[in-house]
Amino acid sequence: MLYRFCFLLLLCLAGFSLQAQTILEGRVLNSQTKEPVPFATLGVPGRGIGTVADEQGRYLLRLPTLQDTLIVSCVGFDRQVIVPDALAAGQREFQLAPQEQALREVKVERRRVHEGLLGRNKEKADVLWMGGSSGKETVDDEWGWELGTVLRPTRRSYLEEFHLFLSANTYEHLRFRLNLYALEQGRPGRMLLSQDIQLVLSHQQRGWQTVDLRPYELLLEAQQPVVATIQWLQSEKTNPWDKYFAIPVTRQPKQTMVERENSQAIWTVHPLQPSLYFTVLTE
Template identity: 75%
Template sequence: MLLVFLLSISVHLAQAQTKILEGQVLNSRTGEPVPFATLGVPGRGLGTVADEQGRYLLRLPPSLSDTLIVSCVGFSSAVISPTALAAGKRVFQLAPQEHVLSEIKVEHRRMRPALLGNTKSKGDIFWMGGSSGKRTVDTEWGWEFGALLKPVRKTYLEEFHMYLSANNYELLRFRLNLYAVEQGRPGRALLSQDIQLVCTKQQQGWLTVDLRPYEVLLEAQPVMATVQWLQSEKTDPEDKYFSIPVMRQSRQIMVERENSQAAWTVHDMQPSLYFTVMTE
């Protein structure tokens, strides 16, 4: 009984020490919602992801004096100052980025199919996301995880594949991100279109998304490919988790961060994700 009482006190103290911000992320040009925009505090494990209507619930410590970064693929990021947050600013606007699409001509006589990444469905350990016994995991949305890939020739991405060894969510949504490599970590974002993977009904095994409509071309240079956790739904708060197999490596090629603005960490492992490609 004493243990239950102490746990209850601990929960109430944690709630009292958390400041909850609720609002919406909008397109500054059209006024429409920006679905699944990310919100994060630079260099810290604080952040979340907005829903389909751009609405967010962000839990922050009351004494926070850092800026907040709001971002989404295809938009310029917005920097929200602590002063603006303290003054009650809760609706954030993102400006669409202008992109001039260059024509891509694929000469199939010069191309051959290939694979890029780790195609194995088994690993040495399982990298897990989610929490048990919590009614919400919104503080974990925005978590990002991926690997270093090294195309040796000009490469067109046709499909992306990721393996889920476990999944008891009724809905899981991820975003595919590609980054230039800067000082051994993800740097400049390379994609201008929002590419998502959605799995329902506790789907497990290989998840696949067709990349041909996006016409993604990689040059012959290293790239970081990651998936970012955007959304999850499960009625029962118990046993909410998913896992991805990873294999141990002799070099650090796996990257991870807690949310969209947290610091990247690197690991001597390789996750089960790969691309089906056409390469020169």
């Protein structure tokens, strides 16, 4: 009897929470061109609340209240801070200003360079790190999730290709963004990329997935650690009971793997390493 009472109370509380939820719908635009900013991220600082806009800059964001500050951001743009009063007043269109490139582009001169890799290039691991939401009709409140690893180049390294291994993928369409951050106090800090580099998968692709980075001419300096992450931007699947992807992760003594729920959530650090790496040319 007590169990049933507790269960009914939980259902009532859940129903009240859903009724109190505020749904924001709008667009994210380029402040100079007034064109959409595709796949801009929206998040509440320090909390697991956020989402990602679509190709046309349209977003749908579920907030418990309108009392939180909202951060709107995208690679290559200055982030915008939206205060609660602006949300309460009905602001739903957000404009981002383009920024200057943060990671220096270089022309690669093929002199005395050697092939190498940064990261983990093994398929097998101790556990599978799962992403997805079986049983939910939508997953837009989980887009923006990030997973990555700390990289410590010992020499100047020109990034040639990025590689990610998916041991499982039930999505018909799955999109990630590659992010690079400076390592600051053991966690991702300043964003280094100003170009939007994405990995798009279709038809439940699995195994090693590759992005050619040569067109971006990216350089990592020696002895300057960085954090490379993938950020979940979009996914499509008709069956709500079978939606997930998985990345192999292995245990290790050092705190190497980083993760956060969305673009403004708090980073967590783990003694693990995911199966992702870069092929590089080192001097």
